[in-house]
Amino acid sequence: MSDTEIRDDRAAGRLEAIGGGEVLGHIEYFVLASPERALVPVHTIVEPAHEGKGIAGSLARELYRTAQREGKVVAPLCPYVIKWAERHPEEAPQADPELQRAAKAWLVSHPGRF
16 A cells, blocks of 8 residues: 555545556545535445555545545445544444434435436
C-alpha cells in the first residue's frame, strides 16, 4: 500500500486507490445534503488481483478522514464500511440512526444511481 495513492473523484462519487497507473479499488459514495452534510458509501470494490492487500481498509479510513476534514459525517450503507467502522470506532464515529434512514431513503429515491 505504500506506493498507492488515494484520490477523491467527487464529481464521479468515487474514492479511488491508484497504484502503478491503474485503479486498484474504489468506494462509490454520494453526498447527502439534508438533514446534515454526510458522505454515504454504498459499495467498496477491490480488483481481484489486489484483494487482501489492505486496499479496502485504506479507502474506508480515508473516507472517514475526508469527512472529518470537511466537517461532515459518514453514514455508511456499504456492508464493508459498516464492518470496518465497527472494528475501528476510534476512527469511525457512529452515524445517527436518523441520518442512516435519510441516506437509505435517498438511495431508494435514486434507483439508477448505484
